[in-house]
Amino acid sequence: MALPTLTPTSQTSAIILPVTGTFSEVTGACPLGAYTGSAEFITGAVAQVAFTYKRLGGDVLDIELTANNVYANYQEAVLEYSYIINIHQSKNALSFALGATTASFDHKGDVTAGTGAALKYPKMKFEYAYRMGDGFATEAGVGGTDTVYSASITTVADQQIYDLQATVESSHTSDVAGKRVKIRDVYYKTPNAMWRFYGYYGGLNVVGDFHNYGQYADTSTFNVIPAWQNKMQAVAFEDHLYTRTSHYSYEITDNNLKLFPIPSSVSPDKFWFRFTVDSGPFSDTTDGGENGVNNMNNLPFENISYVSINSIGKQWIRRFSLALSKETLGQIRGKFGGNVPIPGDTISLNASDLLSQAKEEQTMLREELRTQLDEMTYAKLAEKDSAMSDNVQKIEEKTPLKIFVG
Numbered sequence: 001m002a003l004p005t006l007t008p009t010s011q012t013s014a015i016i017l018p019v020t021g022t023f024s025e026v027t028g029a030c031p032l033g034a035y036t037g038s039a040e041f042i043t044g045a046v047a048q049v050a051f052t053y054k055r056l057g058g059d060v061l062d063i064e065l066t067a068n069n070v071y072a073n074y075q076e077a078v079l080e081y082s083y084i085i086n087i088h089q090s091k092n093a094l095s096f097a098l099g100a101t102t103a104s105f106d107h108k109g110d111v112t113a114g115t116g117a118a119l120k121y122p123k124m125k126f127e128y129a130y131r132m133g134d135g136f137a138t139e140a141g142v143g144g145t146d147t148v149y150s151a152s153i154t155t156v157a158d159q160q161i162y163d164l165q166a167t168v169e170s171s172h173t174s175d176v177a178g179k180r181v182k183i184r185d186v187y188y189k190t191p192n193a194m195w196r197f198y199g200y201y202g203g204l205n206v207v208g209d210f211h212n213y214g215q216y217a218d219t220s221t222f223n224v225i226p227a228w229q230n231k232m233q234a235v236a237f238e239d240h241l242y243t244r245t246s247h248y249s250y251e252i253t254d255n256n257l258k259l260f261p262i263p264s265s266v267s268p269d270k271f272w273f274r275f276t277v278d279s280g281p282f283s284d285t286t287d288g289g290e291n292g293v294n295n296m297n298n299l300p301f302e303n304i305s306y307v308s309i310n311s312i313g314k315q316w317i318r319r320f321s322l323a324l325s326k327e328t329l330g331q332i333r334g335k336f337g338g339n340v341p342i343p344g345d346t347i348s349l350n351a352s353d354l355l356s357q358a359k360e361e362q363t364m365l366r367e368e369l370r371t372q373l374d375e376m377t378y379a380k381l382a383e384k385d386s387a388m389s390d391n392v393q394k395i396e397e398k399t400p401l402k403i404f405v406g
Contacts, residue, residue, distance in 0.1 A: 015064060015065075015066060016058075016062045016063055016064060016065075017049070017052065017053050017056075017058055017063040017064075017065040017066065017067065017069075017070070018049065018053070018067055019049075019050060019053055019058065020046070020049055020050050020053075021045065021046035021047070021048070021049030021050070021067045021070065021071070022046065022067065023042055023043075023046055025067060025068065025071070026041075026042045026045045026046060026071050027042070029067070029068035029071040029072055030045075030071055030072055030075040031072055031075075032075060032079070032107070032108055033107075033108050034075060034078075034079060034108040034109060034110070034303055035075060035078055035303070035306050036075075038305075038306045038307065040306050040307050041075075041078065041306040044074065044306070044314065044317075045070070045071045045074040045075070048070055048071075048073075048074045048318060048321055048322075049067050049070045049071075051318060051322070052065070052070050052321070052322055052325050055322055056322075056325070056326070056329070063329065064329060064332050064333060065325060065328060065329055065332070069325065069328050070321070070325055073321045073324035073325050073328060074317070074321045076321070076324055077317045077318075077320040077321035077324060078306060078309075078317050079109070079303065080320060080366075081304070081309070081313055081316060081317050081320070081369075082109075082118075082303045082304040084366065084369050084370060084373070085304055085313075085373070086118060086299075086301045086304070087296075088370075088373040088374075088376075088377070089118070089301065090296045090299055090301065091377055092122070092377055092378045093117070093122045093299065094293075094295070094296060094299065095126075095127065095128045096122040096123065096124055096125045096126075096127060097117070097122060097125075097127070097293045097299060097300075098127040098128050098131070098292070098293055098294065099127050099131070099290075099292040099293060099294075100127075100292050100293045100300075101114060101115065101292055101293075101300070102114060102292060102293055102298040102299075102300055103115060103116060103117075103300035103302070105302065108303065109302055109303040110302050110303060111300065111302045114300055115300060116300055116301070116302040117299065117300045117301060118300075118301045118302050118303070118304055118305075119304065119305065119308055138276065141184055141185070146276045146277075146279065147276065147277070148184065148274050148275070148276055149168075149176060149181075149274065149275055149276070149277070150272060150273065150274050150275070151164075151167055151168055151171060151272070151273060151275070152270045152271065152272045152273070153167055153257070153270065153271050153273075154269060154270055155259075155263040155267050155268065155269060155270065155271060156263065157263060157264050157265050157267075158262060158263070158264070159262075159263060160258055160259055160260075160262045160263070161256050161257065161258050161259075162256070162257045162259070162271075163255070163256055163257075164181070164183060164252075164255045164256070164257050164273060164275070165180065165181060165254075165255040165256075168181050168275065175277075176277055179277045179278070180255070180277075180278065181255065181275040181276065181277055182275055182276050182277070182278060183252055183255060183257075183273055183274075183275050184273075184274045184275055184276060185223060185224075185273065185274050186223070186224040186250055186257065186271060186272070186273045187222060187223045187224055187271070187272050187273075188222055188224060188246075188248070188268040188270065188271045188272065189222070189268070189270075189272070190222065190268075222246040222247075222248075223246060224246050224248045224249065224250050224259075224271065225246065225249065226249060226250065226251070227249045227260075230249070247261075248260060248261070248267075257271075257273070259271070316365065316368075316369060319361070319365055320361075320362065320365050322361075323357075323358050323361035323362045323365065324358070324362070326354050326355075326357055326358035326361070327354070327355060327358035327359070327362070329354055330350075330351045330352070330353075330354030330355035330358060331351075331355070332351075333349040333350070333351035333354065334349075334351035334352070334355065
């Protein structure tokens, strides 16, 4: 194959990088389409051509790149910067954003539906701690969002064991039937009129005070509690004076209730129990958070707006884009091997050196940016503020007080 005619004869390629870029070429040269709608980005990409030309010695050496190569590398550098910044912000905001509304994104990483949050400062919401606390509260019976149901069994003389699961399945609606239940507590109710020592308005061993309001009282509720709980109550005798005690205890095995003592003809007609249904971790809840943000992948973070990148960020982008251009140039020169013939001579190319430099510079720039950002997480900033406050107090402790002269 005949060698191309080169002008001047020192050129190794018919294509060399121009001194400056062209505004009209940028949009078509950027393969991903990201940022091409920003006039500021296009200006930065054009300026990067001149920067790359000077930094790679275009005044002295041939640079076998096109302006389009530089534009594409500049776009990649901006996307890389946006990626690292968004990773950093994910560390700051994920715990606050859990359960929040997600967004939809196009192939460029821009939000197409929903609200983007890449440049927003989140409120401290404690969403993860709230969800954790909700589960503990439900289990402890002191709150939570699980629905609490109730049902009852009719006691039968000399029958000690009652299948609560079967009772629920035979009596409750479809939102409960067929699902395993968790028994929360068991109780029974007294008649409307009762011996005064156990009624609410009675005069002894009552939840209210020690005033005697009469011989009889309104309906009372006795919680049926396990034997070990009675033992714990007995340890605190003073508290025990104010705690109603039941004549019955129970055990539950596989949702089978075993009453102690065995019910007789004088036992309460009905025992009631409260229960919940295990809805699973991804079932619908009133807050709808199960369909919201659950990890870094669906945080509503889009590509950072180019006009919002300050001078610190733009300088990092220029340096990273230059490293990418070195890599591209190294790959192009590496195609020709170590030496390239030119009319009357051969020249040696530095492809391996360029590739090595490019990789090292890219790694160094990424580590540099991540190290700086790691020192600026919200947790780190709080630590620094705390240390600063402590240091100010130490300085003030050493400041002599004024002497008051009366």
